[in-house]
Amino acid sequence: MSVVTTAPVLGFTDSTTRSAHEVLAAAQELAGPAHRGAVDRLPEEIRHIAGYHAGWWDAEGRPRQGGGKAVRPALVLASAWAAGGEDAETVRAAVPAAVAVELVHDFSLLHDDIMDGDLTRRHRPAAWSVFGVGEAILAGDVLLTLALDLLAGSPGLRVLTGSLLRLCSGQSADLAFETRTDVTLAQCVEMAAGKTGALLGCACEIGALAGGAGQDRAGLFGRFGHHLGLAFQLTDDLLGIWGDPAVTGKPVFSDLAARKKSLPVVAALTSGTPAGERLARLYHGDRILDERSLAHAADLIEAAGARAWAQREAEANLAAALACLRQADPAPEAAGDLRLLAQLITRRDR
Template identity: 50%
Template sequence: MTTAPDAGVGQAAQSALRRSRTLVDPALRDWVEQLPDPLARVASYHFGWTDGAGLPSEGSAGKALRPALVVTSAEAVGGRAEDAVGPAVAVELVHNFSLLHDDILDGDTTRRHRATAWTVFGSPAALLAGDALLVHAGRVLCDEVAEPRTVTGLRWLMEATTQLIEGEQADIGFEERERVSLAECLAMTERKTASLLGCSCALGALWGGGSERQVEALRRFGTHLGMAFQLADDLLGIWGDPAVTGKPAGADLAVRKKSLPVVAALDSDTAAGRRLAELYAKPPRERNSAPDPVEVTALAALVDEAGGRTWAEESADEELRLALESLASAAPVEPAAGTLAALARLAARRDH
């Protein structure tokens, strides 16, 4: 059963995330500042650097998990973190492109404890800012020293981005279907979330000078980590504390989102699963309306009773085990090996 990481692991992971943010942020800001002024303003707000009026702000810029995986994977194969800043910036730009679009598609009004960019600047501006971040991600790698790894890395990043978009499209399509199989939901998760995390680790290993075997082992590590990350995210989407997550409690249930715990419950062939299916078949609340606490509590209880919560927790633990097994097969050097393991445990057992 999934439990919170111990204090030592949590501290190691948080230290790695802070170090990554310190290392990558200057270059990330430089690239955002190169955007046309209106788009740079939206992006800067989204990253938490400015408020809606464009004034400096102390908002959260996110976890920086993907950049941390890039630079630490480079170190794990004997390279230097500083040499992998380019791909770290690129994956962070792609990730935030997806978040800007996600918030519009899902109608989410809060992220990182404040209003989402589209609610402040409008959907068109947020959409275009996301598009600009995606284009910049490719430019970052193209500006690297011209050598074979640049072309390879760009191809990997674009492939992962395409899979991310395919996964997002599948996720949206699920909302219009009465039933979705667990296999379909897992495949969507691998494309939407895990592919970019796997790519992050592979890019870091490539820039760090790792062997082909090490690169692929670290890609597998990141992919399994990504699956664990999404399972944890879906659990938080139902049972997370809004004061910690920065998102309304039960928002996914209120709009009948077919997250992994929900689909596992619907697939359970239990009385609770069948009752959940009946309630999920009813029209959901409007996306921008506040979730009904009574309805959300009842739906969450059914997901739990049908085994969806236990399945998701156990699956997150299994993905973590597979991630650590893949990491070991890469024969990583210390202390980067321990840091990657700590990041994996944090991703699988986080509270926000």
């Protein structure tokens, strides 16, 4: 959030009319230069891969427009603002934490794309498919190291390392699910809580700590982010089946083609419905699913009630997140930004 000294809000003169996209743009304005500055410290070969992955330049190093939405840095900065009573200096002090969380996010995506065999990321070839598997793994490792260095000596470091353990555990479970036919819905929710909820919860908790919150109050911000992460993952899983490829940048039914055990899929498989049983026979088979079979699988998931279940669960987790935010007693202006980000995360099309 771009800080000005003439108003308590972060770069806006009328907080009642700004949009979530303006909040993200303001966060990018404040944390973006620090993010680039951190990456510029890296050896040139690693820097090149990291900048490509971030969307700052193409494979040849030519500058381009694009990159991530900076959701996680925005959550860090807004949480610091919310905990610190709308103090501009508090937000500036939270920038290293915002950059650290974004570096961890980039690390996780670099490795996830390799483990999942995903060829595209943000509408263009994934880094590993351009620079090689070993190089992309190394770039991810370096970004993680840089993130930990940025938080050295801060109370947020222990929160980040704990979140990393949960994130890796969730990713490990996700990989294990690929070859299992007995995954329960509770196990799938636990996986999503680690793979996605852990880092969003971390972003909000270390932001609140940077804003001066005590552990208990910062924990409420963390719970806000945790539930937001589950809502995010549910929405992401819905988009992985029914999203518009022109908007998401992924092929139609991409998650089904990979036979991913996403939340709607597992909800259908464990539903005890005739549609769920037919889906199990289709999903657990050996043959490659053609376009017609994939469309049929999507129809079976919906017929089993899993699409509606995932939509309800996303809304329920959004409501739980907002309840935790209220308990944290945030500064009013900053709470508005956090609510805007929550709505954006859970009601998006990509």
